[in-house]
Amino acid sequence: MLHDFLGRGIFNVDGEAWRVQRKAASYEFTTRSLRVFVAQSVHLELHSRLLPLLRRAVRSGHLIDLQDTLERYAFDNICRVAFDHDPRQLPDDGDAKSDSRSTGTASRRFADSFHDAANLSVGRFRYALPGFWKIKKALNLGSERRLSESIAMVHGYADRIIRSRLEEMSKQGWEKHDLLSSFMASQSDSYSETALRDVVISFLLAGRETTSSALTWFFWLLSSRPDVESRIRDEVAAVRARRTHGHGDVDSKVGFDLDELREMHYVHAAITESLRLYPPVPVNSLNVQAADVLLDGTAVRPGWFMSYNSYAMGRMESIWGEDAKEFRPERWLDKAEGTLFRPQSPFRYVAFHAGPRICIGKEMAYIQMKSIVASVLEELELEVDGGYSPRQVPSLTLRMAEGLPVRVKARVN
Numbered sequence: 001m002l003h004d005f006l007g008r009g010i011f012n013v014d015g016e017a018w019r020v021q022r023k024a025a026s027y028e029f030t031t032r033s034l035r036v037f038v039a040q041s042v043h044l045e046l047h048s049r050l051l052p053l054l055r056r057a058v059r060s061g062h063l064i065d066l067q068d069t070l071e072r073y074a075f076d077n078i079c080r081v082a083f084d085h086d087p088r089q090l091p092d093d094g095d096a097k098s099d100s101r102s103t104g105t106a107s108r109r110f111a112d113s114f115h116d117a118a119n120l121s122v123g124r125f126r127y128a129l130p131g132f133w134k135i136k137k138a139l140n141l142g143s144e145r146r147l148s149e150s151i152a153m154v155h156g157y158a159d160r161i162i163r164s165r166l167e168e169m170s171k172q173g174w175e176k177h178d179l180l181s182s183f184m185a186s187q188s189d190s191y192s193e194t195a196l197r198d199v200v201i202s203f204l205l206a207g208r209e210t211t212s213s214a215l216t217w218f219f220w221l222l223s224s225r226p227d228v229e230s231r232i233r234d235e236v237a238a239v240r241a242r243r244t245h246g247h248g249d250v251d252s253k254v255g256f257d258l259d260e261l262r263e264m265h266y267v268h269a270a271i272t273e274s275l276r277l278y279p280p281v282p283v284n285s286l287n288v289q290a291a292d293v294l295l296d297g298t299a300v301r302p303g304w305f306m307s308y309n310s311y312a313m314g315r316m317e318s319i320w321g322e323d324a325k326e327f328r329p330e331r332w333l334d335k336a337e338g339t340l341f342r343p344q345s346p347f348r349y350v351a352f353h354a355g356p357r358i359c360i361g362k363e364m365a366y367i368q369m370k371s372i373v374a375s376v377l378e379e380l381e382l383e384v385d386g387g388y389s390p391r392q393v394p395s396l397t398l399r400m401a402e403g404l405p406v407r408v409k410a411r412v413n
Protein backbone atom coordinates (compact mmCIF):
# COMPACT_ATOMS: atom_id res chain seq x y z
CA MET A 1 0.00 0.00 0.00
CA LEU A 2 2.69 2.45 0.97
CA HIS A 3 5.08 1.45 -1.72
CA ASP A 4 5.87 4.85 -3.13
CA PHE A 5 5.39 6.81 0.02
CA LEU A 6 8.13 9.35 0.63
CA GLY A 7 9.97 8.05 -2.39
CA ARG A 8 10.39 4.54 -0.99
CA GLY A 9 8.38 2.12 1.15
CA ILE A 10 7.44 2.93 4.70
CA PHE A 11 6.14 -0.20 6.37
CA ASN A 12 7.48 -1.93 3.32
CA VAL A 13 10.91 -0.35 3.65
CA ASP A 14 13.28 -2.51 1.72
CA GLY A 15 16.92 -3.38 2.05
CA GLU A 16 19.12 -1.61 4.53
CA ALA A 17 16.40 0.41 6.29
CA TRP A 18 14.25 -2.64 6.89
CA ARG A 19 17.19 -4.59 8.28
CA VAL A 20 17.99 -1.72 10.66
CA GLN A 21 14.36 -1.55 11.75
CA ARG A 22 14.01 -5.28 12.34
CA LYS A 23 17.34 -5.49 14.13
CA ALA A 24 16.39 -2.53 16.31
CA ALA A 25 13.09 -4.16 17.12
CA SER A 26 14.46 -7.58 17.89
CA TYR A 27 17.14 -5.98 20.02
CA GLU A 28 14.87 -3.62 21.88
CA PHE A 29 11.33 -4.87 22.02
CA THR A 30 12.46 -7.98 23.83
CA THR A 31 14.01 -6.07 26.70
CA ARG A 32 12.13 -5.30 29.86
CA SER A 33 13.96 -1.98 30.11
CA LEU A 34 12.32 -0.80 26.89
CA ARG A 35 8.87 -1.90 28.05
CA VAL A 36 9.45 0.07 31.24
CA PHE A 37 10.66 3.09 29.25
CA VAL A 38 7.54 2.85 27.04
CA ALA A 39 5.25 2.60 30.09
CA GLN A 40 6.96 5.60 31.71
CA SER A 41 6.71 7.74 28.55
CA VAL A 42 3.06 6.82 28.06
CA HIS A 43 2.41 7.59 31.71
CA LEU A 44 4.26 10.92 31.63
CA GLU A 45 2.34 12.27 28.67
CA LEU A 46 -0.94 10.85 29.81
CA HIS A 47 -0.73 12.53 33.20
CA SER A 48 1.00 15.76 32.26
CA ARG A 49 -0.85 16.40 28.98
CA LEU A 50 -3.81 14.25 27.95
CA LEU A 51 -5.68 14.00 31.26
CA PRO A 52 -5.15 17.71 32.11
CA LEU A 53 -6.51 18.62 28.65
CA LEU A 54 -9.58 16.43 29.24
CA ARG A 55 -10.10 17.98 32.70
CA ARG A 56 -9.99 21.45 31.14
CA ALA A 57 -12.69 20.28 28.71
CA VAL A 58 -14.81 19.23 31.74
CA ARG A 59 -14.47 22.74 33.18
CA SER A 60 -15.13 24.60 29.91
CA GLY A 61 -17.96 22.32 28.80
CA HIS A 62 -16.68 22.61 25.20
CA LEU A 63 -16.83 19.71 22.78
CA ILE A 64 -13.41 18.32 21.81
CA ASP A 65 -12.39 16.29 18.78
CA LEU A 66 -11.16 13.10 20.42
CA GLN A 67 -9.57 11.78 17.22
CA ASP A 68 -7.41 14.88 16.78
CA THR A 69 -6.47 14.90 20.48
CA LEU A 70 -5.43 11.24 20.41
CA GLU A 71 -3.42 11.72 17.22
CA ARG A 72 -1.46 14.55 18.81
CA TYR A 73 -0.92 12.48 21.95
CA ALA A 74 0.28 9.48 19.91
CA PHE A 75 2.66 11.63 17.85
CA ASP A 76 4.30 13.08 20.97
CA ASN A 77 4.51 9.63 22.47
CA ILE A 78 6.02 7.79 19.52
CA CYS A 79 8.61 10.58 19.05
CA ARG A 80 9.62 10.25 22.69
CA VAL A 81 9.84 6.47 22.66
CA ALA A 82 11.52 6.11 19.29
CA PHE A 83 14.09 8.94 19.60
CA ASP A 84 13.54 10.89 22.80
CA HIS A 85 12.24 13.90 20.93
CA ASP A 86 9.31 16.06 22.06
CA PRO A 87 7.33 17.75 19.25
CA ARG A 88 4.80 19.02 21.84
CA GLN A 89 1.66 18.55 19.85
CA LEU A 90 -0.27 18.55 23.13
CA PRO A 91 0.45 21.36 25.60
CA ASP A 92 1.88 20.66 29.04
CA ASP A 93 -0.49 21.25 31.91
CA GLY A 94 -0.17 24.88 33.04
CA ASP A 95 1.33 25.99 29.76
CA ALA A 96 -1.90 25.64 27.78
CA LYS A 97 -2.84 28.95 26.21
CA SER A 98 -4.77 27.06 23.57
CA ASP A 99 -5.75 23.43 23.39
CA SER A 100 -6.02 23.41 19.63
CA ARG A 101 -2.24 23.38 18.93
CA SER A 102 0.58 23.95 21.32
CA THR A 103 3.47 24.74 19.02
CA GLY A 104 3.99 27.16 16.15
CA THR A 105 7.45 25.99 15.31
CA ALA A 106 9.29 23.53 13.14
CA SER A 107 7.70 20.69 15.11
CA ARG A 108 4.26 21.75 14.08
CA ARG A 109 5.26 22.20 10.43
CA PHE A 110 6.82 18.77 10.62
CA ALA A 111 3.62 17.18 11.99
CA ASP A 112 1.50 18.96 9.36
CA SER A 113 3.85 17.99 6.53
CA PHE A 114 3.84 14.44 7.77
CA HIS A 115 0.06 14.35 7.71
CA ASP A 116 -0.08 15.94 4.23
CA ALA A 117 2.53 13.57 2.82
CA ALA A 118 0.60 10.53 4.09
CA ASN A 119 -2.69 11.77 2.62
CA LEU A 120 -1.25 12.96 -0.68
CA SER A 121 0.55 9.69 -1.25
CA VAL A 122 -2.67 7.72 -0.67
CA GLY A 123 -4.32 9.99 -3.24
CA ARG A 124 -2.07 8.37 -5.86
CA PHE A 125 -4.17 5.22 -5.65
CA ARG A 126 -7.38 7.07 -6.41
CA TYR A 127 -6.77 8.26 -9.96
CA ALA A 128 -9.14 6.79 -12.55
CA LEU A 129 -6.04 6.50 -14.74
CA PRO A 130 -3.50 4.44 -12.76
CA GLY A 131 -0.03 5.95 -12.87
CA PHE A 132 -1.35 9.43 -13.82
CA TRP A 133 0.44 10.74 -10.75
CA LYS A 134 3.76 9.88 -12.44
CA ILE A 135 3.07 12.47 -15.16
CA LYS A 136 2.17 15.07 -12.52
CA LYS A 137 5.32 14.16 -10.64
CA ALA A 138 7.53 14.53 -13.73
CA LEU A 139 5.99 17.97 -14.36
CA ASN A 140 6.04 18.85 -10.64
CA LEU A 141 2.37 19.84 -10.67
CA GLY A 142 -0.42 20.22 -8.06
CA SER A 143 -0.60 17.46 -5.47
CA GLU A 144 2.76 16.01 -6.59
CA ARG A 145 4.47 19.35 -6.04
CA ARG A 146 2.88 19.62 -2.59
CA LEU A 147 3.91 16.03 -1.87
CA SER A 148 7.55 16.64 -2.75
CA GLU A 149 7.56 19.80 -0.58
CA SER A 150 6.10 17.86 2.36
CA ILE A 151 8.61 15.06 1.87
CA ALA A 152 11.51 17.55 1.83
CA MET A 153 10.24 19.01 5.11
CA VAL A 154 9.85 15.59 6.75
CA HIS A 155 13.26 14.42 5.55
CA GLY A 156 14.98 17.60 6.77
CA TYR A 157 13.42 17.29 10.22
CA ALA A 158 14.22 13.58 10.55
CA ASP A 159 17.80 14.22 9.36
CA ARG A 160 18.26 16.82 12.11
CA ILE A 161 17.12 14.30 14.74
CA ILE A 162 19.58 11.68 13.48
CA ARG A 163 22.50 14.13 13.27
CA SER A 164 21.93 15.46 16.75
CA ARG A 165 21.84 11.87 18.05
CA LEU A 166 25.10 11.04 16.28
CA GLU A 167 26.75 14.23 17.59
CA GLU A 168 25.63 13.64 21.18
CA MET A 169 26.85 10.11 20.90
CA SER A 170 30.31 11.09 19.72
CA LYS A 171 30.65 13.78 22.45
CA GLN A 172 29.10 12.19 25.52
CA GLY A 173 28.86 8.50 24.90
CA TRP A 174 25.42 7.06 25.34
CA GLU A 175 22.94 6.97 28.18
CA LYS A 176 19.61 7.43 26.47
CA HIS A 177 16.96 4.72 26.48
CA ASP A 178 15.00 5.54 23.37
CA LEU A 179 14.75 2.94 20.66
CA LEU A 180 16.94 4.57 18.04
CA SER A 181 19.70 5.71 20.41
CA SER A 182 20.10 2.57 22.39
CA PHE A 183 20.09 0.54 19.21
CA MET A 184 22.73 2.77 17.57
CA ALA A 185 24.89 2.61 20.67
CA SER A 186 24.70 -1.17 20.86
CA GLN A 187 25.73 -1.96 17.30
CA SER A 188 29.16 -2.37 15.85
CA ASP A 189 27.76 -2.05 12.28
CA SER A 190 27.36 1.42 10.89
CA TYR A 191 24.29 2.41 8.93
CA SER A 192 23.76 5.17 6.41
CA GLU A 193 21.91 8.27 7.62
CA THR A 194 19.31 7.62 4.91
CA ALA A 195 18.57 4.15 6.28
CA LEU A 196 18.26 5.54 9.82
CA ARG A 197 16.03 8.32 8.51
CA ASP A 198 13.70 5.76 6.92
CA VAL A 199 13.51 3.96 10.24
CA VAL A 200 12.63 7.21 12.03
CA ILE A 201 9.90 7.94 9.50
CA SER A 202 8.46 4.45 9.50
CA PHE A 203 8.16 4.48 13.30
CA LEU A 204 6.40 7.82 13.16
CA LEU A 205 3.98 6.67 10.53
CA ALA A 206 3.34 3.40 12.30
CA GLY A 207 2.91 4.91 15.75
CA ARG A 208 0.98 8.08 15.03
CA GLU A 209 -2.31 7.14 13.46
CA THR A 210 -2.67 3.51 14.48
CA THR A 211 -3.29 3.66 18.22
CA SER A 212 -5.22 6.93 17.85
CA SER A 213 -7.48 5.36 15.20
CA ALA A 214 -7.93 2.26 17.37
CA LEU A 215 -8.92 4.29 20.45
CA THR A 216 -11.19 6.67 18.54
CA TRP A 217 -13.30 3.75 17.25
CA PHE A 218 -13.08 2.07 20.64
CA PHE A 219 -14.49 5.06 22.54
CA TRP A 220 -17.18 5.51 19.90
CA LEU A 221 -18.23 1.84 20.23
CA LEU A 222 -18.18 2.13 24.00
CA SER A 223 -20.49 5.14 23.96
CA SER A 224 -23.37 2.86 23.01
CA ARG A 225 -22.36 -0.04 25.29
CA PRO A 226 -22.69 1.00 28.96
CA ASP A 227 -22.53 -2.70 29.93
CA VAL A 228 -18.98 -3.03 28.52
CA GLU A 229 -17.91 0.29 30.00
CA SER A 230 -19.15 -0.70 33.42
CA ARG A 231 -17.27 -4.04 33.30
CA ILE A 232 -14.10 -2.19 32.32
CA ARG A 233 -14.52 0.23 35.23
CA ASP A 234 -15.09 -2.66 37.65
CA GLU A 235 -11.89 -4.35 36.50
CA VAL A 236 -9.87 -1.12 36.71
CA ALA A 237 -11.25 -0.43 40.20
CA ALA A 238 -10.33 -3.98 41.32
CA VAL A 239 -6.75 -3.55 40.05
CA ARG A 240 -6.53 -0.17 41.77
CA ALA A 241 -7.81 -1.68 45.03
CA ARG A 242 -5.09 -4.36 44.97
CA ARG A 243 -2.31 -1.78 44.63
CA THR A 244 0.44 -2.10 47.17
CA HIS A 245 2.50 0.94 48.07
CA GLY A 246 6.04 1.28 46.81
CA HIS A 247 5.47 -1.28 44.05
CA GLY A 248 5.63 -0.66 40.33
CA ASP A 249 7.51 0.67 37.33
CA VAL A 250 5.60 3.91 37.34
CA ASP A 251 6.80 6.34 39.94
CA SER A 252 3.49 7.90 40.89
CA LYS A 253 0.29 7.34 42.80
CA VAL A 254 -1.67 7.80 39.60
CA GLY A 255 -1.70 5.63 36.49
CA PHE A 256 -0.92 1.94 36.25
CA ASP A 257 2.35 0.06 36.01
CA LEU A 258 3.12 -2.79 33.62
CA ASP A 259 2.08 -5.54 36.03
CA GLU A 260 -1.20 -3.83 36.72
CA LEU A 261 -1.89 -3.36 33.01
CA ARG A 262 -1.20 -7.05 32.52
CA GLU A 263 -3.89 -7.89 35.08
CA MET A 264 -6.53 -6.10 32.98
CA HIS A 265 -7.80 -8.99 30.90
CA TYR A 266 -11.22 -7.55 30.14
CA VAL A 267 -9.75 -4.20 29.04
CA HIS A 268 -7.40 -6.15 26.75
CA ALA A 269 -10.34 -8.14 25.35
CA ALA A 270 -12.49 -5.05 24.75
CA ILE A 271 -9.70 -3.24 22.87
CA THR A 272 -8.91 -6.36 20.83
CA GLU A 273 -12.57 -6.80 19.92
CA SER A 274 -12.79 -3.19 18.78
CA LEU A 275 -9.63 -3.69 16.64
CA ARG A 276 -11.24 -6.75 15.05
CA LEU A 277 -14.18 -4.64 13.84
CA TYR A 278 -12.26 -1.42 13.16
CA PRO A 279 -8.65 -2.33 12.28
CA PRO A 280 -6.53 0.84 11.96
CA VAL A 281 -4.89 -0.62 8.83
CA PRO A 282 -8.09 -1.72 7.04
CA VAL A 283 -6.46 -2.93 3.83
CA ASN A 284 -2.90 -4.15 3.48
CA SER A 285 -1.18 -4.56 0.12
CA LEU A 286 2.04 -6.26 -0.89
CA ASN A 287 4.05 -6.50 -4.04
CA VAL A 288 4.84 -10.11 -4.99
CA GLN A 289 8.61 -10.60 -5.39
CA ALA A 290 8.68 -14.25 -6.48
CA ALA A 291 6.18 -16.83 -7.75
CA ASP A 292 4.51 -18.61 -4.86
CA VAL A 293 1.40 -20.54 -3.86
CA LEU A 294 -0.71 -19.26 -0.98
CA LEU A 295 -2.00 -21.59 1.71
CA ASP A 296 -5.42 -21.81 0.05
CA GLY A 297 -3.83 -22.92 -3.24
CA THR A 298 -3.93 -19.54 -5.03
CA ALA A 299 -0.88 -19.09 -7.28
CA VAL A 300 0.73 -15.64 -7.36
CA ARG A 301 3.28 -14.25 -9.83
CA PRO A 302 6.13 -11.74 -9.45
CA GLY A 303 5.05 -8.13 -9.89
CA TRP A 304 1.46 -8.80 -8.80
CA PHE A 305 -0.08 -6.37 -6.40
CA MET A 306 -1.81 -8.38 -3.67
CA SER A 307 -4.18 -7.05 -1.02
CA TYR A 308 -6.12 -8.46 1.88
CA ASN A 309 -8.92 -6.66 3.62
CA SER A 310 -8.59 -6.83 7.41
CA TYR A 311 -11.80 -4.85 7.82
CA ALA A 312 -13.81 -7.43 5.87
CA MET A 313 -11.99 -10.38 7.47
CA GLY A 314 -12.88 -9.10 10.94
CA ARG A 315 -16.57 -9.31 9.99
CA MET A 316 -16.65 -12.67 8.21
CA GLU A 317 -19.02 -15.23 9.70
CA SER A 318 -16.84 -18.06 8.34
CA ILE A 319 -14.05 -16.83 10.66
CA TRP A 320 -15.89 -15.39 13.65
CA GLY A 321 -19.27 -17.12 13.66
CA GLU A 322 -22.80 -15.83 13.31
CA ASP A 323 -22.28 -12.95 15.72
CA ALA A 324 -19.26 -11.71 13.72
CA LYS A 325 -20.63 -8.17 13.41
CA GLU A 326 -21.37 -7.81 17.12
CA PHE A 327 -19.03 -6.02 19.52
CA ARG A 328 -18.61 -8.78 22.11
CA PRO A 329 -15.38 -8.59 24.17
CA GLU A 330 -16.31 -11.88 25.88
CA ARG A 331 -15.37 -13.79 22.73
CA TRP A 332 -11.73 -13.18 23.72
CA LEU A 333 -12.07 -14.58 27.23
CA ASP A 334 -11.19 -18.12 28.16
CA LYS A 335 -14.40 -20.16 27.92
CA ALA A 336 -13.83 -22.29 30.99
CA GLU A 337 -12.53 -19.62 33.32
CA GLY A 338 -14.34 -16.61 31.84
CA THR A 339 -11.96 -13.86 32.92
CA LEU A 340 -8.62 -14.62 31.26
CA PHE A 341 -7.75 -13.16 27.84
CA ARG A 342 -7.23 -15.90 25.25
CA PRO A 343 -5.30 -14.80 22.13
CA GLN A 344 -6.21 -16.03 18.62
CA SER A 345 -3.91 -16.90 15.74
CA PRO A 346 -2.62 -13.73 14.02
CA PHE A 347 -3.68 -15.37 10.75
CA ARG A 348 -7.33 -15.12 11.87
CA TYR A 349 -7.00 -11.85 13.73
CA VAL A 350 -5.03 -9.85 11.20
CA ALA A 351 -5.23 -6.33 12.66
CA PHE A 352 -1.46 -6.44 13.35
CA HIS A 353 -0.63 -8.47 10.22
CA ALA A 354 0.94 -11.96 10.58
CA GLY A 355 4.15 -13.76 9.67
CA PRO A 356 7.64 -12.26 9.42
CA ARG A 357 6.39 -8.68 8.94
CA ILE A 358 3.96 -8.69 11.83
CA CYS A 359 3.72 -5.34 13.63
CA ILE A 360 6.74 -4.84 15.86
CA GLY A 361 5.01 -2.18 17.94
CA LYS A 362 2.09 -4.34 19.08
CA GLU A 363 3.21 -4.55 22.67
CA MET A 364 3.86 -0.82 22.87
CA ALA A 365 0.46 -0.20 21.29
CA TYR A 366 -1.31 -2.24 23.98
CA ILE A 367 0.60 -0.54 26.79
CA GLN A 368 -0.45 2.82 25.41
CA MET A 369 -4.07 1.90 24.68
CA LYS A 370 -4.70 0.11 27.99
CA SER A 371 -3.10 2.94 30.00
CA ILE A 372 -5.32 5.52 28.31
CA VAL A 373 -8.53 3.49 28.57
CA ALA A 374 -7.98 2.62 32.24
CA SER A 375 -6.92 6.11 33.36
CA VAL A 376 -9.55 8.00 31.37
CA LEU A 377 -12.50 5.78 32.30
CA GLU A 378 -11.48 5.66 35.95
CA GLU A 379 -12.03 9.39 36.23
CA LEU A 380 -14.07 10.67 33.28
CA GLU A 381 -17.02 10.04 31.01
CA LEU A 382 -16.69 10.67 27.27
CA GLU A 383 -20.14 11.43 25.93
CA VAL A 384 -20.75 11.07 22.20
CA ASP A 385 -23.96 12.45 20.77
CA GLY A 386 -26.16 9.33 20.29
CA GLY A 387 -27.07 10.34 16.75
CA TYR A 388 -23.46 10.73 15.59
CA SER A 389 -22.65 8.34 12.79
CA PRO A 390 -18.97 8.59 11.79
CA ARG A 391 -18.09 8.60 8.10
CA GLN A 392 -15.00 6.58 7.23
CA VAL A 393 -12.31 8.37 5.27
CA PRO A 394 -10.12 6.53 2.76
CA SER A 395 -6.64 7.03 4.13
CA LEU A 396 -3.69 4.90 5.18
CA THR A 397 -5.51 4.34 8.44
CA LEU A 398 -9.18 4.01 9.24
CA ARG A 399 -10.14 7.53 10.29
CA MET A 400 -13.37 9.38 10.94
CA ALA A 401 -13.89 12.05 8.27
CA GLU A 402 -15.28 14.63 10.70
CA GLY A 403 -13.37 13.43 13.77
CA LEU A 404 -15.11 12.32 16.97
CA PRO A 405 -16.75 15.20 18.88
CA VAL A 406 -17.11 14.29 22.57
CA ARG A 407 -18.22 16.09 25.68
CA VAL A 408 -16.05 15.25 28.67
CA LYS A 409 -17.69 14.90 32.08
CA ALA A 410 -16.34 14.15 35.51
CA ARG A 411 -17.46 10.76 36.76
CA VAL A 412 -19.90 11.14 39.60
CA ASN A 413 -19.33 7.93 41.56
Ligand code: HEM
Pocket residue numbers: 011012013021022078202203206207210211214279280281284285350351352353356357358359360361362364365
Ligand atom coordinates in the same frame (compact mmCIF):
# COMPACT_ATOMS: atom_id res chain seq x y z
C1 HEM B 1 -3.26 -0.47 17.29
C2 HEM B 1 -2.06 -0.16 16.89
C3 HEM B 1 -1.33 -0.76 15.70
C4 HEM B 1 -1.80 -1.54 14.67
C5 HEM B 1 -3.21 -2.02 14.44
C6 HEM B 1 -0.66 -1.84 13.81
C7 HEM B 1 -0.73 -2.59 12.65
C8 HEM B 1 0.35 -2.88 11.84
C9 HEM B 1 0.26 -3.61 10.58
C10 HEM B 1 -1.01 -4.16 9.96
C11 HEM B 1 1.51 -3.71 10.08
C12 HEM B 1 1.95 -4.38 8.79
C13 HEM B 1 2.00 -3.32 7.70
C14 HEM B 1 2.46 -3.82 6.36
O1 HEM B 1 2.58 -5.00 6.15
O2 HEM B 1 2.64 -2.99 5.50
C15 HEM B 1 2.40 -3.02 11.02
C16 HEM B 1 3.76 -2.90 10.83
C17 HEM B 1 4.57 -2.15 11.66
N1 HEM B 1 4.23 -1.56 12.86
FE1 HEM B 1 2.37 -1.52 13.67
N2 HEM B 1 0.46 -1.25 14.34
C18 HEM B 1 0.10 -0.59 15.49
C19 HEM B 1 0.92 0.15 16.33
C20 HEM B 1 2.27 0.32 16.14
C21 HEM B 1 3.12 1.12 17.00
C22 HEM B 1 2.69 1.89 18.25
C23 HEM B 1 4.37 1.05 16.47
C24 HEM B 1 5.61 1.73 16.99
C25 HEM B 1 6.49 1.21 17.73
C26 HEM B 1 4.31 0.19 15.30
C27 HEM B 1 5.40 -0.15 14.50
C28 HEM B 1 5.31 -0.89 13.34
C29 HEM B 1 6.42 -1.06 12.42
C30 HEM B 1 7.82 -0.46 12.58
C31 HEM B 1 5.96 -1.87 11.37
C32 HEM B 1 6.75 -2.36 10.16
C33 HEM B 1 7.22 -3.77 10.42
C34 HEM B 1 7.95 -4.35 9.22
O3 HEM B 1 7.60 -4.10 8.08
O4 HEM B 1 8.88 -5.07 9.46
N3 HEM B 1 3.02 -0.23 15.14
N4 HEM B 1 1.66 -2.55 12.08
